[in-house]
Amino acid sequence: MKGTEASLESRIAVTSGVTVENVRDVFNTYGLPLVNTPARLRGLRLHRLRVSGVRTGSLDPGPFDTTLRFSSGLTALVAANLKGKTSVLELITWCLRGVPRGLQAGVRHWLTELDLDVVVARHPMGFRLDLMDGEITSAVVLTSPDVQALEAVRTPDPARDIIPAVRANSSDSFASQVQALMMDRLDLQPLVNSFNETGTQTHGWPSYYGSIYLPTGGDKVLLGDQAMSGLPGRLLQVFLDLPAAATLTRVKTAYDVRTAAYKNRRTAAEEAVSARQAEREQVEADLGVARARLAALGPADDGASLAELAAQAAALARQVADSQESWEELMQAHRRARKQRQRDAKILNDVTESATARLLFHGLDPKACPRCDQAIAEDRKSDERDTHACAVCLRPVAGDDEIPEEVTAEASQRLSESVITEDEAHEALEEAEAALARLTHDLEAVEERLRSARAVTQLPERLMAQEAVLRLEGALSVFPQLPAVAEDPVEATTIKVLGAGTQVLEGDSKSAASVLFAEVNKEILQLGRRFGITSLEAVEIDRSARLRVVKDGGVKDWFGKQSAGERLRLRIAVVIALLRVGARHGISTHPGLLLIDSPKAEEVQDLDAHTLLRELFILAAESDLQVLITTADSALAHDVLRDDHILEAAAGKPLW
Structure with missing residues (x-):
């Protein structure tokens, strides 16, 4: 490094409290010079x-x-x-x-x-x-x-x-x-x-x-x-x-520009968290009002049977919510298993037909650039198969393809395992779907019994109040919360x-x-x-x-x-x-x-x-x-x- 360049980058490093390497990285990213060169004559x-x-x-x-x-x-x-x-x-x-x-x-x-x-x-x-x-x-x-x-x-x-x-x-x-x-x-x-x-x-x-x-x-x-x-x-x-x-x-x-973009993103994230918290507080407030309205109605004449039905409905509502959450998790697991099976099938096909694929078989299979997180284009992956050029760095892939049978066998084994995993995930998903359908049917039946339990003047109002409480309790139990706004260290350094x-x-x-x-x-x-x-x-x-x-x-x-x-x-x-x-x-x-x-x-x-x-x-x-x-x-x-x-x-x- 020459004096002027070292002096400028070191002063920036001291002022910002980061390393000289950080300064160089940021300036290089933006194409900014760290050397002050005099302008040419402009006559x-x-x-x-x-x-x-x-x-x-x-x-x-x-x-x-x-x-x-x-x-x-x-x-x-x-x-x-x-x-x-x-x-x-x-x-x-x-x-x-x-x-x-x-x-x-x-x-x-x-x-x-x-x-x-x-x-x-x-x-x-x-x-x-x-x-x-x-x-x-x-x-x-x-x-x-x-x-x-x-x-x-x-x-x-x-x-x-x-x-x-x-x-x-x-x-x-x-x-x-x-x-x-x-x-x-x-x-x-x-x-x-x-x-x-x-x-x-x-x-x-x-x-x-x-x-x-x-x-x-x-x-x-x-x-x-x-x-x-x-x-x-x-x-x-x-x-x-x-x-x-x-x-x-x-x-x-x-x-x-970078500061304004950072402030806008942070403000948007904070507003989203605040909005979600406000929504939760509103649900809690609505639940308090619904419970007070139900309590104000007093006990029903047929208190024991209505209370039992209400308890059953509440329990079933919670079970439905839990079953729904479990079904969603199993659905995601099934999708992942299916994608893995499809990926393994493609890999088996690739290693069967391509020496390059066999050479890369035990390597990483990145979906995005490890440097900038941008997705790797499909044409690069095609070039990897067709021209033997790595989809990430574009360098040629070379090596000895001495054991193609072992690679093919291992790829086939992986596919067999992923097929089994997908089948198991599908069976679990079907069981969850059946359980969710059963619980939903039971909840609907109990709610119907609640609605028809008594033909008295107060019963419709009581049922509406009970349903409001159950609905709000269910909503509150599954209400998502956003994580607190986290700092991006790279952006902060920049x-x-x-x-x-x-x-x-x-x-x-x-x-x-x-x-x-x-x-x-x-x-x-x-x-x-x-x-x-x-x-x-x-x-x-x-x-x-x-x-x-x-x-x-x-x-x-x-x-x-x-x-x-x-x-x-x-x-x-x-x-x-x-x-x-x-x-x-x-x-x-x-x-x-x-x-x-x-x-x-x-x-x-x-x-x-x-x-x-x-x-x-x-x-x-x-x-x-x-x-x-x-x-x-x-x-x-x-x-x-x-x-x-x-x-x-x-x-x-x-x-x-």
Whole structure:
């Protein structure tokens, strides 16, 4: 064992009070790692977008084939409103995310070909989509040693080492395959959370993508585009590779689900015991009432004969109950004997026809796996006979079959004995059935005599009272009781280990976060002010991605309570702050790509848009960040950015 692994498992063992072997068993069962390995680089860089098709409608109709090339740092997509700025972000999103986020249906129907060249975690990839009527008809994702080599290629070219990583013939197939591909290439784990206590929800690449394509200022989520299930907090692991963040999420989810399931089972068992006890107490109470009612009737005139009949009925009722119980036991014994006889007959047939069966004759004949208690499938048993493979472990059964006659003879002897046992059990069962029938007939006869003993006014009421007492006494005598709820030691150990693992990993994460987030808060504060929030005095972000904002003379409020413009600036400030701090500590794992749609649209009232754009341009260069923004303000873009950082449509024309 290496230091980190031994340290983590030993700390969990100490915290849970179990052995290190128990910790390993539980973590292995759930597929959880005991080693904290750093995430791979997740760089994501856009190089080229090509889109072709036929535009319909009254505005600029006709065929088009446009190529856009993206520089590093900040690039502005400039065009008038409704001229294709946002759709560029959506087309990029369709390729990278698998599905667009909000691409208009009419725009989709214009497209026939869509190409995107990117570098994903240092691996060049080319997305090639063929479309008809707004849906994918054919798609391939190409990989190549050189991103430039992909430019003129739309199909695989093995001679140039351009090979397919994904092939799809529908939109749904493309979406699912691309999402799996991006999770793999960017070394991301699914975000899993408990759901309805005993279930789980899994969130994949589309949830992560929300940290690349930032929501608008009107959205109140700080990170990503979903507030549900605590996803913003879990997306922090995209920006900062906090120690065991992904493992902590999985361990905590497993712990929550296992604990909830345990509590539900225990509660159900306790409720069953309580319900059974309540039923018994109710029968006892009813019996007390019935006895009191019978006693209140006083002695009958023909007390001696009625008392004798009542005593006979009570005795016979008890005998019937005992006989019924004995019959049920003998019925079970007969069924077991019959099953054993059938099993022995099958074994005799097997050992007569199969050498493998003879080799296994003196071994165990398990009906379930000794490890997990699941029943052994019939096809495995068939394979044991046909292919000589053990039904439990699947290993081949080999050995010398030197005494087949002795095995066959012993199997035959066993069958003879089981036949005798079955016959004896059947005879005993028939005797019990006859005895039960006889006692039942006697009880019915005595009850009939009781009912017809006297034709007096009180007799029916007395008989009803006597019958009620007898019935309740009989019910109470055979009333089953459930055993007390017992603890499952394996489950208890599992819950202890998962709980301790959550505690230890939570502590590690908190320790690292306390130092990192202090730096992050300073960065957010400085960036927020640089972006024009001059009243900003302090900020505080936590591991759940909740941001508390202090401004205007010490007034504290949450991120969601800020204006749309302030939310957008703070969201950008948070992303860049996380990237900067992560880079300083060598734990920055964000892909380094941001898509921001029309930031100026959120800044109508109070933003110096020049300040935001200028600072974002500087910070993108400093942080090795690629940012695409859209704007309709051509003057703003040219005032702040060089021409090689602007992709602009001709006046009044679409961007593509």
